[in-house]
Amino acid sequence: MDKPYAITLSVGSSLANHTGSWRVEHPEYVNRMPPCNKACPAGENVQNWLYIAEDGSYEQAWRELIKENPFPAIMGRVCYHPCQTACNRSFLDEAVGINSVERFLGDHALEKGWKIDPPEHETGLAVLVIGAGPAGLSAAYQLRRMGHQVVVRDATHQPGGMMRYGIPKYRLPREVLDAEINRIKEMGVIFQLNTRVDDVHDALEEGFDAVFMAIGAQLSKRTYIPAGESARILDAISVLHHFEDGQTPMLGRKVVIYGGGNTAMDVARTAKRLGAEEAIIVYRRTRDKAPANDQEIEEALEEGILIKWLSTVKYMGEDDMMIEKMALDEKGFPQPTGEFETLEADSLILALGQEVDFSLLGNNVDLDVKSGVMDVDTNMMTTHPGIFAGGDMVEGDRTVTTSVGHGKKAAKYIDAWLRQTKVEAKEEKDAVAFEDLNTWYYTDAPHAVRERLAATRRVYDFSEVVQGLDESTALYEARRCMSCGNCFECDNCFGVCPDNAIKKLGPGWGYEIDLDYCKGCGICVSECPASAIEMVSDL
Amino acid sequence: MLRQVEGSKAVADAVAACAPEVICAYPISPQTHIVEGLSALVKDGSLKNCEFINVESEFAAMSVAIGASATGARTYTATASQGLLYMIEAVYNASGLGLPIVMTVANRAIGGPINIWNDHSDSMSQRDCGWLQLYAENNQEAVDLHIQAFRIAEEMSIPVMVCMDGFILTHAYEQVDIPTREEVKTFLPPFTPRQHLDPADPVSIGAMVGPESFTEVKYLAHQRMIDSLRKVQEVADDFERHFGRKTGGQLRSYRTEGADTVVLALGSVIGTLKDVVDELQLDGHSIGLVGLTSFRPFPFHALAEALKGAKRVVILEKAFSTGTGGIVTQDVVRAIEGMGIKDFTVIAGLGGRPITIASLREYLTNAMQENVERITFLDLETETIEKELSKERALR
């Protein structure tokens, strides 16, 4: 079209005017630390695998997940999910049910029979892992992925450690446990069961290039309890272990469990399932001080288990026992009151915690023990070069997830040690705070609740108590993730820029700031729901 | 075909024959009959493919016209007096954007005091607005000028005002030949806008222009206006070829051969002046008449030619610039610069005061003797003026 001079202009001709020159700062896309990732003892990149799962790419999500943790189906059942405790969404409505999505992915993988790829190359180096518990298996898995030859030795006849001998099957069905361990076997990890290692030093001499000790804490702590001659006092670990091996322990009709941890809950619930009319937990402090996971306490109570808070066992007889009520002093510590109560009890099971059996250290003094646990450095190596340790036998939370994390971490340092390289220190990043997010953009979407078996039904057998999510619910749950600190391609920045200075690069590619036009107003930063953009000075 | 019709109706029919696509108007005397006539033609279906918009003000009228014309529609509106003043901002904008709108100004005085009768104060106030201004001598010329105006406007991309004296022409019944639509078609081709709003070929019309280019924009408008002088004549000549009538053009001389005194005027008063010139010539006076059709663009060259040989020129104006004098005079003076022609201005017919043959004869008789002031207000009530002036001055 003919255009009269100056008064009529060609459309879009302002592109010649590069308004970027006005700017003193510009936005940059960043990947910040989501609180779930930071909280995960196994170091899972939770936000990332949720992100991948959100569009239904379950296999890809699962593969991302198992880079850090080979047991999603197990985790989805036994992990106490600190990720959910840390989840920023809890400030908005309810935390994302990360654990249930993890279980869905784990179960889905088992259903589909997805395998772990064998290592791309063999290093020719060999590592001995002592203990087939979560720490040992996690280390074995990671080391094998790196191409090392791995032998796992365990004193028992089945792998799994406390996952098998400490966690009852109503929480972790054995077919799930077996299937996930089997996947590790299929990678070429050699299992030597019923093989107790008496002295770790011998192993090195056998020709292993490194050793990872992860034998757990198998010894029950005991306490002195005045008891009658025929009083039946057992320890929780043995009860669970024997039961797992098919020997039903004689507990009687009325069972008292002494302790307030998860093991106490597990053993009480197991006793109930074995036919005890009454299972009573005695714990000397209050509920909020009990180390047991709250959900486990809740489920125990639902199943009719009585808990005597603020009580200590004073005496155990043949078919009854005496407990003393405690009261909290000003400092909040329980003190005896002199008030006693007699309970009917056929057996007393002690669940007072566990200790490490250090017999495998042999007589050599080059391995230090400190405060009842193995002394390891930040690289998980003991005081003996080439011998590493992790799991319950070193300092840390005694949970499956922490152990998996230890195994992974140890594997990384063992690998570095074997290769004579250094693991690059990761910068400790602050987690994205709720206040950093622009939560306006997240619609309210309450937590998808996993169904649980009715309490009356579940005390009669060992069926799994907590059910999994179906696919649509798992997807819903995954999509509740707010993607803290990481772009999830919501298009907000692309939409809210008054200068069209953001280019959308297409699915998976994110966005790019067009610095020719960006005036540096910062609206994209303010309106990013996930706090995944930051302003950076141009000066 | 000759018809005995009211001037407004004749103009309405002539405009309709030009097949405008958008007509918008706000009523103001003495323009009303024109747009009433057009609204009826649109309403009864005789003027097809045309939208008639009753707007809420003259400002809106011109604004609607701007939008319509910028969209490539042949657009018409009409106004007068206060109405023209009310739309001024848009009037300037229309020419600034080069939109070939045709507008009738049914000339009327400007208040206050409010006065509905004829003079040229309204259109003269728009001397510098960038529109062409063509003044009709009679209703036939009013009809013809509208048809010519569309063609000039569209060929030059400049809006055109056709000025016709309110009441004197708009409300006068005369015999007029109004070309039919079919006849006009042969003279006025369909409107092909220089630019228009088209989603298929979008442009941004109406940019802000700063000091670096504003002078150039204005200079181009000036040149376009100067160039249109030739177009005005060409179109008039072509009109004559089509319709056999000599109307429009830059100016027309009447009995000026060898005249010592030439009267110059615009609009319907030319008819009266022709009679006066006839009478004075009969009495043996050397006097002629130039009727100025095109005030904008001003035909400096043609006027100088027309006045060649005259000793004096008397400019009759129906408007004036307060404190200065004649408006047309300023341009005439420039046209005759260095020709040794004396100029006299007579301001007449303000606010509808009749311009009588008797008064004109008396004034011109004196003017031919150069026995008049450089500027004279015809039939001024001197007694009242002197009384009021002395009163006012005493108060100061």
Added chain:
Amino acid sequence: MSTTQIKFYQVGSFAVGNRLLREDERSVQSDPERTNALTSGHRACQGCGEALGARYALDAAMRATNDQLIAVNATGCLEVFSTPYPESSWRVAWLHSLFGNAPAVATGVAAALKAKGNHTTRVVAQGGDGATVDIGFGALSGMFERNDDVLYICYDNEAYMNTGVQRSGATPPAARTATTQAVGAKPGNVFGQGKYLPKIAMAHDIPYVATATIADLRDLEAKVERAMTMHGSRYLHVLVPCPLGWGSASCDTIKIARLATQSGLFPVFEAINGEVVASSKIRKKVSVEEYLKLQTRYSHLFSPQRNDEVIDHLQRIADKNIERYELMGE
């Protein structure tokens, strides 16, 4: 409500788009092929709400009309920053005439299209609050009364920003402008009767009147789209905060618009044939103070000492809106 409610949890209907949404559920702005009716290189201030609002609205109108759109623009910031010779930021057929005549010019465009038998090209007129509620008010009312086939969009930033932040008929009470300075016994704008154009538009019984803000893109787009399904005069009043005139941080433009709605000061609703048919419910109610304190045009209400009387008065205005337009959910 006019917003398309999308069943999506991670990000609901408030974000611009999302990779997980179906194409047809995404906003116009999420489309990399969107028109960018107002493209880069314009000279609006950093964080300009009007630039954003205009692109949102016109891009939506372009999609709704299959790119068959003509836009008419009143004089003002939007016009000045988009078309200084020799560069235009528009990518639509666009005409600027004057400050006070955009509705009438648009009427002319619509009339021309109709006369030419063009029934597909649609017309949008746009202007700021000064052009709309003050100088162009007569023309707008005329356009409404005739029910001319134009969607008029007012980008309301509550003062004459282009000339340096002078008071307009849409300036809220107590706000500081260059002509209602924060001096004297009653600093800031007067508490008059207000001139709320959406209601005046509704009084014309035109087919569609709606308010929107740049804080709810999907709602804005849905309203433009709905308006484009109708013929006759339609009016959309969009709140577009002005960092310069309101004295707010350039990054807070959308946030402030959001607070305006969540405090109740700016009700978001739509009316068909003169009757309110829906309003956007407040999701996270805030006091007017939270809105006011981000803007230096209200800073005299907080320092040197807090002016409870005026703040309470403004809160009552917000509360009245909440009641009148039923802004709280069930």
